[in-house]
Amino acid sequence: MTTVIHRPNRRAALGLAGALLAAPALRAQTAWPNGPIRIVVPFAPGGSTDVVARLAAPGLTRRLGQPVVVENRSGGAGSIGADAVAKSRPDGQTLLLTFDSHAVLAALLPRLSFNLTEDLDPVMLIGGAPYVIGTRADKPYRGLGDLVAAAKARPDGVSYASAGNGTLGHLTMILLQARTGVSMPHIAYRGGGPAVSDAIAGNVEAVIGSAALLMPQVEGGALRALAQFGPARLPSLPAVPTAEEAGFPGLQAVAWWGVFAPAGTPAPIVARVNAALRETFEAEDLRRQLEQTQQARLVLSDPGGLKTFFDQQIETWGRVVRDNNVRPD
Structure with a gap:
C-alpha cells in the first residue's frame, strides 16, 4: 500500500501562523478601553x-x-x-x-x-x-482702522496686551503691524485674565484674545470689540466686522x-x-x-x-x- 504524505500548503501555513500571532493583538484591541x-x-x-x-x-x-x-x-x-x-x-x-x-x-x-x-x-x-481685538469702551476707537490710524499718528504710542509672547494674539498683531507699517508696543501677560483687566483699567490701549476671553466684558459694556479675526462674523457679535471686512484681507486667527x-x-x-x-x-x-x-x-x-x-x-x-x-x- 502506498502511503500518501500530505504536505501543508506554505501560504496556508503562514496564514495560520499569522492569525495565531495576531489573535492576542486583536483581542486586546477589541477589549479597548480596558x-x-x-x-x-x-x-x-x-x-x-x-x-x-x-x-x-x-x-x-x-x-x-x-x-x-x-x-x-x-x-x-x-x-x-x-x-x-x-x-x-x-x-x-x-x-x-x-x-x-x-x-x-x-x-x-x-x-x-x-x-x-x-x-x-x-x-x-x-x-x-475667532480672536477678537477690543479697547476700553470709552476709548475713541470705533474700528480696527481707527486703531491703526492712531498708531500711525503716534508711533510706539498705542500699546496692546496679549496673553503672552508667541500666542496667536501676539502673532496676529505682528502680522497687522507688518501690513500697515505701524509700531505698537506689545505688553505680554501671563494669561488672558490679567491682559483684559489692564485693558479695562486703561493701562493699555487695546487687548487681543479669543472671543471667549473678551465676550463677557464686551457684553458687560467694559470693552468695545473693534474687529474679529474669523472667516465670518460670530452670531454673538453681528455688528463687529471681521478683519477682512475691515480692509485686511487674509488676516485670520482662530x-x-x-x-x-x-x-x-x-x-x-x-x-x-x-x-x-x-x-x-x-x-x-x-x-x-x-x-x-x-x-x-x-x-x-x-x-x-x-x-x-x-x-x-x-x-x-x-x-x-x-x-x-x-x-x-
Whole structure:
C-alpha cells in the first residue's frame, strides 16, 4: 500500500501562523478601553482648553464605558503635557486635548523634546473661535482702522496686551503691524485674565484674545470689540466686522481645540475615540454650552481633517515666529 504524505500548503501555513500571532493583538484591541482613559490638558485649570475637556469627559465616559479623567499638566507653553502624551504607550488610554499654541511649539521652542507631527497622531479638530481685538469702551476707537490710524499718528504710542509672547494674539498683531507699517508696543501677560483687566483699567490701549476671553466684558459694556479675526462674523457679535471686512484681507486667527493620541495608536481605536467625541459634542446641550461659553464653531473633523488643518497652522504661524525671532516669556 502506498502511503500518501500530505504536505501543508506554505501560504496556508503562514496564514495560520499569522492569525495565531495576531489573535492576542486583536483581542486586546477589541477589549479597548480596558481601564480609565486620561485626557491630558497641557494648561492650568480654568482656561478654555480645560473647560472643553471637562465638558466632554462625562459624555465620553458614558460612550466608552470607562472613566475618563482630565489631568492638567501645565508648563512650557503647553509642551510639558504634550511631551508626556507623546511618550505614553500608544494604547488609546492616554489622549491630548490642546489649544492653538500647540502649532507654534516647534518654532517657539527650538529644543522641543518631541516631534509635533511624528510623535502624535491626529484624532479630531473639535472646533474654534475667532480672536477678537477690543479697547476700553470709552476709548475713541470705533474700528480696527481707527486703531491703526492712531498708531500711525503716534508711533510706539498705542500699546496692546496679549496673553503672552508667541500666542496667536501676539502673532496676529505682528502680522497687522507688518501690513500697515505701524509700531505698537506689545505688553505680554501671563494669561488672558490679567491682559483684559489692564485693558479695562486703561493701562493699555487695546487687548487681543479669543472671543471667549473678551465676550463677557464686551457684553458687560467694559470693552468695545473693534474687529474679529474669523472667516465670518460670530452670531454673538453681528455688528463687529471681521478683519477682512475691515480692509485686511487674509488676516485670520482662530483659537482652536484639537485631540491627539500617541503616534502608533491603532487606527480602530482612533476611529472609536473620534466617533465618541463626535457623539458627545453633537449632544444639543453640550453644543449649546460651547457656543455660548466659548463662542465655538464646532467642526468635529475626522483625523485627516485635523492633520490638514494642523499642518497649515504650523506653516503659517511657525513662519511668523521664525521671521520675527519671537521667544516665549
